[in-house]
Amino acid sequence: MDLLSSFPEHLQDEILTRLDLRDTVRTSALSRAWRRRWETLPGLAVSFPDGTPPSVVDRVLLRYAGPSVSRFKTHVDDDDDDAAYASHVDEWLIALSRRSVESITIYNDYGRNFTVHSSIFSCDRLLSGCPSACSGAAFHRSLSLELSLTDVKFADNGESQFEAMIRASPMLGVLVLEEIYTNDMDRVIEALNLHTLRHTFTPKILEAPNLQYAYQLHGAPAGFVEFLAGVFQVRELIFYVKPCDLKVDAIPFTFSNLKSMELFTDFAEMNNILLMFSLLRTSPNLEKLKIELQRPKMVDNRKFLNAQWTNGMCANLQLVEIISYNGWLPLYFIELILSKASFLRTLSVDMDACPVSQDNQLNELL
Known part of the structure; x- marks a missing residue:
């Protein structure tokens, strides 16, 4: 006997929100009428542990x-089978x-290889992605979208499709590209x-006239000046500089808006010091x-460093x-x-260990 359907609808909804999803889909747990009600709710937010x-x-x-x-x-x-899980995804x-999804998160911490189905780019309400370039549908929402790609290998011609997808996403505000594997860097x-x-x-080549924050990780590419x-x-600009990767004596333009810069660099390399001063x-x-x-030493030439300084x-x-x-x-x-630096207000020094053989460094700094 179906007693649940005799409750008012608002009470049925309250009961439903308190049920574990594994119970709601178990055939023996709920009547057919109750199951039909759950299956036709106007919206669903679901999280699986x-x-x-x-x-x-x-x-x-x-x-x-x-x-x-x-x-x-x-x-x-x-513990799940790789191939079986991939087909489910x-x-x-x-x-x-097909269901106007707004947010999709699939955690994959164990290096499984999933192919992202092209349907993902047809989700016209998706807040964390972009529409497919081939769909031709404009993405008109007053939102700043974020696209994050981590540990991705492009399929054949995937780089060109990626370019087209970005170009067709006018609301894209944040782009994260980490551990991207490609043989074609001329993008x-x-x-x-x-x-x-x-x-x-x-x-x-990067054409992003409204870019405000650029974070480049794990070294500088060939053509670094072109990227700059x-x-x-x-x-704000943050980037890592690998030893001997770059030789930049001068940068032919000005960072007029730059307020904050963070460098992960090697003071033992002349090229890195020249880039920093540039x-x-x-x-x-x-x-x-x-x-x-990155390394505990520096080019020891006070005259050279002073020569790098210019007025202003x-x-x-x-x-x-x-x-x-x-x-x-x-x-x-x-x-x-x-x-x-005549307007300097704060000098912050963070060391993981006090120098034992060079403790005069701290005294000299003070």
């Missing part, structure tokens, strides 16, 4: 007949694309409303400088932060900053 079998997700997602699934989140468990994405990224770029995969030309308007010379409005040292350099610099993980400080550089 680590270890949920794919069959349970199927019974919830594929059975649900409502008009929308607002949020979908699941965690792939380490493909089916879930197709089902979600052109066009994103008119992009304001934040965080990447290890660096395009050859695409981000010259940013307010950046400082072309950033007249820089207010905050943070440097994380660091004229607006107010905060300098030096981080050393080896108990060593670039005293010549710090002395230069202290003597030249």
